[in-house]
Amino acid sequence: xxxxxxxxxxxxxxxxxxxxxxxxxxxxxxxxxxxxxxxxxxxxxxxxxxxxxxxxxxxxxxxxxxxxxxxxxxxxxxxxxxxxxxxxxxxxxxxxxxxxxxxxxxxxxxxxxxxxxxxxxxxxxxxxxxxxxxxxxxxxxxxxxxxxxxxxxxxxxxxxxxxxxxxxxxxxxxxxxxxxxxxxxxxxxxxxxxxxxxxxxxxxxxxxxxxxxxxxxxxxxxxxxxxxxxxxxxxxx
Amino acid sequence: xxxxxxxxxxxxxxxxxxxxxxxxxxxxxxxxxxxxxxxxxxxxxxxxxxxxxxxxxxxxxxxxxxxxxxxxxxxxxxxxxxxxxxxxxxxxxxxxxxxxxxxxxxxxxxxxxxxxxxxxxxxxxxxxxxxxxxxxxxxxxxxxxxxxxxxxxxxxxxxxxxxxxxxxxxxxxxxxxxxxxxxxxxxxxxxxxxxxxxxxxxxxxxxxxx
Numbered sequence: 532x533x534x535x536x537x538x539x540x541x542x543x544x545x546x547x548x549x550x551x552x553x554x555x556x557x558x559x560x561x562x563x564x565x566x567x568x569x570x571x572x573x574x575x576x577x578x579x580x581x582x583x584x585x586x587x588x589x590x591x592x593x594x595x596x597x598x599x600x601x602x603x604x605x606x607x608x609x610x611x612x613x614x615x616x617x618x619x620x621x622x623x624x625x626x627x628x629x630x631x632x633x634x635x636x637x638x639x640x641x642x643x644x645x646x647x648x649x650x651x652x653x654x655x656x657x658x659x660x661x662x663x664x665x666x667x668x669x670x671x672x673x674x675x676x677x678x679x680x681x682x683x684x685x686x687x688x689x690x691x692x693x694x695x696x697x698x699x700x701x702x703x704x705x706x707x708x709x710x711x712x713x714x715x716x717x718x719x720x721x722x723x724x725x726x727x728x729x730x731x732x733x734x735x736x737x738x739x740x741x742x743x744x745x746x747x748x749x750x751x752x753x754x755x756x757x758x759x760x761x762x763x764x765x766x767x768x
Numbered sequence: 769x770x771x772x773x774x775x776x777x778x779x780x781x782x783x784x785x786x787x788x789x790x791x792x793x794x795x796x797x798x799x800x801x802x803x804x805x806x807x808x809x810x811x812x813x814x815x816x817x818x819x820x821x822x823x824x825x826x827x828x829x830x831x832x833x834x835x836x837x838x839x840x841x842x843x844x845x846x847x848x849x850x851x852x853x854x855x856x857x858x859x860x861x862x863x864x865x866x867x868x869x870x871x872x873x874x875x876x877x878x879x880x881x882x883x884x885x886x887x888x889x890x891x892x893x894x895x896x897x898x899x900x901x902x903x904x905x906x907x908x909x910x911x912x913x914x915x916x917x918x919x920x921x922x923x924x925x926x927x928x929x930x931x932x933x934x935x936x937x938x939x940x941x942x943x944x945x946x947x948x949x950x951x952x953x954x955x956x957x958x959x960x961x962x963x964x965x966x967x968x969x970x971x972x973x974x975x976x977x978x
Binding site: 549563571578579582667668674724 | 833837840841842844845848849852853855856857859860863864866867869870874949952953
């Protein structure tokens with residue numbers, strides 16, 4: 532950059548000139564960015580909401596309508612009003628007879644490249660997971676991203692056992708095993724070539740289900756009881 | 769960064785400004801600029817195409833603005849100004865891609881923001897747009913942008929065909945084809961780029977000899 536230095540020596544332009552140039556460019560930039568942000572915001576939000584909705588319908592097959600729930604500090608369901616966002620949100624899916632299909636639960640954990648965010652569907656009546664989808668991942672294209680695409684892997688989540696023991700804890704933690712080694716109903720058949728990513732999914736689901744499933748199940752039972760027999764419920768309490 | 773033949777030679781025609789980026793001064797195959805996205809995002813034909821178009825758009829817009837402001841920006845702060853202008857359009861592109869498709873945004877990931885430091889764009893601003901009229905800068909950006917997209921597509925197509933047995937997610941080979949997984953990994957980017965550079969250099973030297 533010797534040339535530039537020479538120019539500087541010969542023809543010093545005032546500080547104000549430099550300042551003015553940066554300021555004007557800064558203002559133009561700011562305006563452009565704000566404009567682009569404002570113009571795209573509604574569509575970006577719509578696309579994100581649509582993506583989540585689509586994922587819920589996928590992990591809870593047969594769902595036609597959904598209802599979002601939050602969990603309060605006592606571990607009970609609370610209905611979410613229009614715009615508030617509690618720390619954790621669960622989605623109940625109902626079929627066309629307005630019967631509950633299951634709950635969709637979001638979970639996240641470390642993958643090979645970055646945090647993987649997933650959504651899985653839980654059927655409390657049969658105590659199994661009935662669906663799974665990756666919401667966000669940066670896993671290696673062609674290898675790690677098989678956890679999103681490979682049908683054989685996704686079939687793991689059609690009836691994955693997450694039944695509870697009498698103490699209200701998960702009987703068996705969900706784990707990923709080597710490809711072709713799946714024997715127990717709570718094991719996930721892994722992917723050769725995506726070992727770390729498929730294990731990460733096992734971890735994410737294992738950890739999340741340990742915590743969430745007992746709570747969801749209890750709430751589900753309570754809601755069922757409330758519906759079927761309001762009086763008995765009162766006596767219980 | 770000194771591969772800009774036309775600006776140093778005698779006056780070039782408008783068509784020449786456009787054509788040069790496509791082949792003779794192709795940003796990837798001849799100038800070898802902007803290698804980060806070339807190697808990183810060319811693992812499938814679709815990603816390569818999207819990345820190329822995003823870069824071309826940023827290049828076009830920044831060239832226009834730099835050329836418009838070329839007499840207004842003092843020499844001392846020109847690099848800072850160019851980066852500011854480029855970063856603005858990259859941010860705009862980032863929002864636009866989010867609004868176009870969630871899937872696309874997911875697959876391009878962090879590389880969109882990295883267009884800011886793509887030296888192709890800065891070099892066009894410094895070597896061309898800051899010295900030429902708006903019209904010529906537009907032609908230059910279009911030529912370079914299309915040349916860059918074309919080069920990225922050449923890499924992406926080869927890597928997807930060999931590494932995944934498909935093109936634009938459309939399977940090409942029968943079930944039994946063993947994918948060359950290495951082609952999709954970062955190493956495959958280097959192999960493919962090297963092969964393309966080899967082929968093109970062989971052609972160029974032959975041309976010079978004859």
